[in-house]
Amino acid sequence: MIEIAASILNSNLLNLGESVCEISGADWLHFDVMDGHFVPNLTFGPMFVEQVKEITDLPIEAHLMVDEPENFIPMFAKAGSKRIIIHAENTVHLHRLVQSIKEYGCEVGVVINPATPLTTIEYILADLDLVLLMTVNPGFGGQKLIPGMISKIKKLREMINTQRVPCKIEVDGGVNWENAATLVEAGVNVIVAGTLIFHETDRKAAVARLKGIVNKGGN
Ligand code: DX5
Numbered sequence: 432m433i434e435i436a437a438s439i440l441n442s443n444l445l446n447l448g449e450s451v452c453e454i455s456g457a458d459w460l461h462f463d464v465m466d467g468h469f470v471p472n473l474t475f476g477p478m479f480v481e482q483v484k485e486i487t488d489l490p491i492e493a494h495l496m497v498d499e500p501e502n503f504i505p506m507f508a509k510a511g512s513k514r515i516i517i518h519a520e521n522t523v524h525l526h527r528l529v530q531s532i533k534e535y536g537c538e539v540g541v542v543i544n545p546a547t548p549l550t551t552i553e554y555i556l557a558d559l560d561l562v563l564l565m566t567v568n569p570g571f572g573g574q575k576l577i578p579g580m581i582s583k584i585k586k587l588r589e590m591i592n593t594q595r596v597p598c599k600i601e602v603d604g605g606v607n608w609e610n611a612a613t614l615v616e617a618g619v620n621v622i623v624a625g626t627l628i629f630h631e632t633d634r635k636a637a638v639a640r641l642k643g644i645v646n647k648g649g650n
């Protein structure tokens with residue numbers, strides 16, 4: 432089954448509780464953590480995860496777009512994130528950080544920016560629950576998917592199949608009604624959707640429609 436990770440980045444933050452309830456049909460709640468250094472934007476800290484956890488049964492994945500991720504892993508783990516996803520670009524000791532996330536009992540994902548080569552994660556694939564491919568440059572919701580990322584997804588799928596590891600592929604950024612099925616055909620397991628859902632008036636219906644598209648290939 433293809434999973435949907437709903438991003439609340441572009442929801443109405445004044446009604447965060449309501450937004451979280453509206454996406455209860457998704458499989459994951461995707462939390463975009465931005466520090467204003469690694470990316471040119473600022474968002475949520477661990478207290479948000481802690482409080483949101485109280486009002487949803489959805490598992491939370493924290494996408495850490497921060498410098499010095501080692502300083503934030505303990506906080507986001509203790510706040511109740513089920514999965515922690517760190518960028519490969521801003522740590523010298525990626526393998527070490529991957530192990531430290533596991534020590535907190537969290538699932539571990541590594542995310543790479545559009546220009547970062549797949550070789551960055553090739554030798555640690557067996558240690559990962561998930562690779563998140565940025566299909567836009569990180570920092571903002573509502574951007575257009577970069578077309579060259581489709582062949583990157585296919586290459587990663589081949590790499591995972593060759594190594595015979597259970598690592599999942601997730602994509603983040605610019606998913607829309609037109610490209611969702613193509614992403615699945617290319618080999619994606621988890622789809623982040625933010626603007627797509629929150630631009631619709633009926634968010635519950637939007638999640639259900641997206642689930643239908645990615646799991647049956649229809650639109
Ligand atoms: C961008 C974030 C994304 C973003 C996706 O830096 O990592 O998760 O919310 O948003 P949409 O679906 O609007 O492209």
Ligand code: ZN
Nearest residue numbers: 461463494603
């Ligand atoms: Zn994200």
